[in-house]
Amino acid sequence: MPKFVLLWTDAAMWAMALALLAYVLTVLRRPGLRASWARVFADPAALAASVLLLLSLLITLLDSVHYRPRLPAAAGADATAYDTRTHSLLDALLVRLVDSREATYSRPLSYLGFTKESVELDGRLQRVAPRLQFGGAHLRDPQREWLADLAWRGALGLLAGAAIAAGLSLALLWRVGRARRLPWRQGIASAWREGPVRWRVACWTLGVLGLLAGPPAMWAGHYHVFGTDLTGNDVLYQALKSIRTAFVIGTLATVATLPLAVVLGILAGYFRGWVDELIQYLYTVLSSVPNVLLIAACVLMVQVFIDQHPEVFETGAERADVKLFLLCTVLGLTGWPGLCRLLRAETLKLRELEYVQAARAFGVGDARIMRRHVFPNVAHLMLIVTVIDFSSLILYEAVLSYVGVGVDPSMNSFGGMINLARSEMSRDPVVWWSFAAAFAFMVALVLAANLFADGVRDAFDPRARVSRARLAWRKANP
């Protein structure tokens, strides 16, 4: 048995996943919420984006089960020893990529090294690019076989990707059709064609993702799809691992702002007077310090503490993880003023409305009014701000890593990849693939998050619909 390790962020991510599940169940039971979410998914862009986000969430969760494998027992040793490195389920799935370390840089899908070495050939010293240990190692005559090998693997990947996407799409349509209480064939047809939520958009998204991911998945077994970095590590693996870091920061840091923002915002708006003054003073103080500086100051202090107390952490992964967790906490503790201000303003409006006045006239206590009458009516603001912050925090992580107060350098992150890419881009010939991989993954993730956030905002905030480009356009050009 390996020794399971529950890192702080693992626990947080699983708690978040459970909370998400609970929320989904709540939405399904409440018609009002259900209608709002149906409006979100009726927006094709938001639906397509949520497919991608769901996939990233899956990768994140896979990457959030950590364990330390048991080492083969040494002769004469009784106690079982565990590996000092912490692996995750995702590492186990991608074990070929982890083990396929090259000496240094190599181009995407290449079978030759990037830097030339001096080799004695036919009695003369020549500069040639060496064969890679892993990339294309199965080719006997790479110059002839390479292209054909890539082509048939790619084609196979396309087929496999399409097949998997088709299977998943059929399962989805079947499930939707069954919910509409139709026999399975009509159900699938109806789910494809009708309904406020255009499920076929989700199917198309799955198809595109399948076609995009299929060939790389096929190649990854025998090549480095995105090449390797300076130390010879596979770039695709790093990019996949970075998804978790981005997700953890995006979700944990936004959720960490919620308790303070919600409690203080509602209290300030509801009680007014000196409570309001005090809370306003607090958030003015916090927001008056430029965000990066405030975060840097807090992170530096955390860092000093960690450096002074190395004995607390068993492995390097644990230390890096605690740093990530504390970074999210710092982001949360410094990021609440924006939402707090919004909630305060909304509560100020709500407390004058008739139903709150009526509750007060009936003698309902303040705490109960805030919980039962105010909170549910500001919850949509909370949701909107949370989804909007998610994407901006992923972008922010890259900047923080560059400034030097981001995640631990030993942890894969988009910021870390961009940081390294900066020096790689000034090499000659240029090493562009780390940068390209970070760019592709990050833009896909952030774009999806932005589109999803737009959908949520339009569905939950009626005022936002005025500026919607898409709806207006469709009306003008039917």
Place this chain on the structure above:
Amino acid sequence: MGRYIVRRTLYGALVLLGVNLATFFLFFSVNTPDDMARLNIGGKRVNQEVIDKWKAERGYDKPLYFNPARQGAERFTDTIFWERSVSLFALRFGRSDAESAGDIGHEVAARMWVSLQLALPLFVLQLIASTAFALLLALFRHTRLDFWGVVACVLMLSISSLFYIIVGQYFFSRVLRLAPISGYVGGWDVLKFLVLPIGLSLLARLGGEARLYRAMLLEEMGKDYVRTARAKGLSELAVLYRHVLRNALIPIITSAGAYLPYVFLGSLVFESFFGLPGLGAYIIEAIGKQDFAVVRTMVFLGSLLYIVSYILIDVAYTWADPRVRLA
């Protein structure tokens, strides 16, 4: 208006005091000066003697808040809190923590002008470019141009500013050789070093801001007075410029004003990438060297600038909208 500004200034001073107390607490209570000394000296040559010397050189060998060894007012003034925190209000920043670096005030004074050179034109151009693009989209609202414009905005704001910098440096400086990759000189020659960072920064923020301003303009356009203006027979352009823009200016000023502190502090990432010796690059260097004295100073300066800019924004409101009376 005068009374309002005085009141805001007093409140600002109170906020600044809060910032100061909080930073001091964060920096000196979580970790002792000994911890900082050990971290800053680093390496193997750490012993109590070296630490004491380091602390004495920077005045960290005094008690934190209260010095019982002194008489009268000196009990309070001869402390770390007084010398390193209260003195910030007099803009005396003291010596930096790093070994070689000198007086912080001197550095700040020299670097501020570099940051201004980058950030002031950027601020003005940004406001003009984003508003112009938003006006264009609003003028052609509900058309293909508007739709694809918004799509472009969403795409652009999904790309990290670091990507703009790296690709821009690679493309414009290395491939096309239009501008130097990085560096700084005095005088008018500085222009060629500023073109690229200003241009790329404009591009990096255009998507987000133009989309925001477009939403603000469209919200104004739905109001009754706009319909009245159109009913009078005014052209769409006249409605947009003379009526809608004037009214949408308030939210635009507010959101643009949030960048005002950075006009002086400089853009951290852009300065550092383009080798401009401004305050932003100073901050990044200080964080890299774990120079806490500089970070503390910059926190103070940053919040000072924030408070000043918010008072300026309030004054700008009265200019943009005569209905606003500050009292």
